[in-house]
Amino acid sequence: MNPHGKVLPISRPGPGVAGKTGTWRVMRPVYDPSKCVKCRLCWLYCPENVIDVNEGGERFISIDYDYCKGCGICSSVCPTGAIKMVPEGGA
Amino acid sequence: MVVKPLTGNYAAAYAAKLARVKVVAAYPITPQTTIVEKLAQFIDNGEMDAEMIRVESEHSALAAAYGAASGGVRAFTATSSHGLLYMHEMVWWVAGARVPLVMVIVTRTIGPPWNIWSDHSDLMDQRDSGWIIMMAEHNQEVLDETIKMFKITEDPRVFLPGMVGLDAFILSHTTEPVDLPGQELVDSFLPPRRQPYIMKAGDPILMGNVPRDLHDNMRMREDIHKSLEEAKKVIQEVDEEWYKLTGRRYGGLIECYRCEDADHFIIGMGAWVGDMREAADRLREKGIRVGVIKVRYVRPFPREELLKWLTNAKSVIVFDRGVSAGSAGQLFLDVAAHLMAAGVRVPVKNVLAGVTGLDVTYEDIADAVLKSVAEVEETGRFSTFIEWYYGR
Structure with missing residues (x-):
């Protein structure tokens, strides 16, 4: 970007500049809405910004699996066990 | 305006206060400590509306100041x-990010052995980083140039950080009368802060991400270089604007003393330029026409100004208070390279004196210059380009 005619080392963040990082995933977070207490901790802690909150929706959160790397932080911070990590490609 | 007796360090602190600095991040080190002590006092007694961030190291001090500046203050x-050496990584980072910021450097030699006296090794070690770098001769210049540096660095033609250097103890802890401008004057001189971008919540920007194309990366380096070239004009303009308000101007990138009819030129920077003026007067009493060129701004380097004065010189003697070990003094290297590149064939010599803080008097300077001039007058050249001068 070069506002003011200067060549600057800045850019705007956009989705997926490194490709579909969801293919890196070994463990997959699986959401169970029946256990969810809508605390938003998973949304807050997700380092990849792939968890969206759906206010008033049947499923309170949704996970963008195209970019989720499967780090498991959401599952780890969930106070009720509503997000479980399961192996990819497993039974 | 009011004339106040101030140390070089207090002059720097008053300048930061008058520039309405909003964030100070600092870590104490001799002989700089009293600058931030004074600022802490200003903030504590309500004279200055700013945050003082105490940090655990100099690397963090510059990182915190840079963060605040990125945020728009x-x-x-x-x-x-x-x-300063511990900060060195952040020094490059701030210039690369193009964030205007002002830092005062109380120049002090580098150990080992442990030594607190003044030479220019620390400041000159930063010269390739992309910062504007200047060196003051006296406490008035410390105050004037620190205020001006905010305007220079925040000019859209520049958008780079800047350093103001002053010699340890010779200026930092020596009291001189300083003409202290009023707040209204400084407010009329300094416009609201300008910078190329502001980091703020709700408007995400990535700074320093891996470049998509290395051509872009190289263009960023070239742009820093070109912006420093542009800064030459800005420094000159700001010097004139300050003159209109205060009656004080220094001539932009360099300041000349008795250059008009000079045959032989002494070049130096910092406090000992005062001694060089004295030495030039003494040598002129002996019939040797000596002029002094004070390099005020070492980055951007005053190539054009030096060529103007030196093209017809009989000899040039560059005094350095630091050395690029294995080559020569840093100021000498720049002077010699630009003379050569412009096709100017003048005998040039490097006198290394005051390195590690050894005391240098005007008699020492006159002595070194007298011997050098005698050789040039006799043989038309210098037999050796570098001299380690330990005193008479």
């Missing part, structure tokens, strides 16, 4: 010697 820090 005037930020300031000061350091010296090993502190």
Whole structure:
């Protein structure tokens, strides 16, 4: 970007500049809405910004699996066990 | 305006206060400490509306000041010697990010052995980083140039950080009368802060991400270089604007003393230029026409100004208070390279004196210059280009 005619080392963040990082995933977070207490901790802690909150929706959160790397932080911070990590490609 | 007796360090602190700095992040190091002590006092007694961030190291001091500046406010820090070397990674980072910021450097030699006296090794070690770098001769210049540096660095033609250097103890802890401008004057001189981008919540920007194309990366380096070239004009303009308000101007990138009819030129920077003026007067009493060129701004380098004065010189003697070990003094290297590149064939010599803080008097300077001039007058050249001068 070069506002003011200067060549600057800045850019705007956009989705997926490194490709579909969801293919890196070994463990997959699986959401169970029946256990969810809508605390938003998973949304807050997700380092990849792939968890969206759906206010008033049947499923309170949704996970963008195209970019989720499967780090498991959401599952780890969930106070009720509503997000479980399961192996990819497993039974 | 009011004339106040101030140390060089207090002059720097008053300048930061008058520039309405909003964030100071600092870590103490001798002989810089009293700058931030004074600022802490200003903030504590309500004279200055700013945040003082106490940090655990100089690397963090510059990182915190840079963070504040990225967020859109005037930020300031000061350091010296090993502190500046510890900051070195952040020094490059701030210039690369193109964030205007002002830092005062109390120049002090680098150990080992442990030594707190003044030479220019620490400041000159930063010269390739992309910062504007200047060196003051006296405490009035410390105050004037620190205020001006905010305007220079925040000019859209520049958008780079800047350092103001002053010699340890010779200026930092020596009291001189300083004409202290009023707040209204400084407010009329300094416009609201300008910078190329502001980091703020709700408007995400990535700074320093891996470049998509290395051509872009190289263009960023070239742009820093070109912006420093542009800064030459800005420094000149700001010098004139300050003159209109205060009656004080220094001539932009360099200041000349008795250059008009000079045959032989002494070049130096910092406090000992005062001694060089005295030495030139003494040598002129002996019939040797000596002129002094004070390099005020070492980055951007005053190539054009020096060529103007030196093209017809009989000899040039560059005094350095630091050395690029294995080559020569840093100021000498720049002077010699630009003379050569412009096709100017003048005998040039490097006198290394005051390195590690050895005391240098005007008699020492006159002595070194007298011997050098005698050789040039006799043989038309210098037999050796470098001299380690330990005193008479």
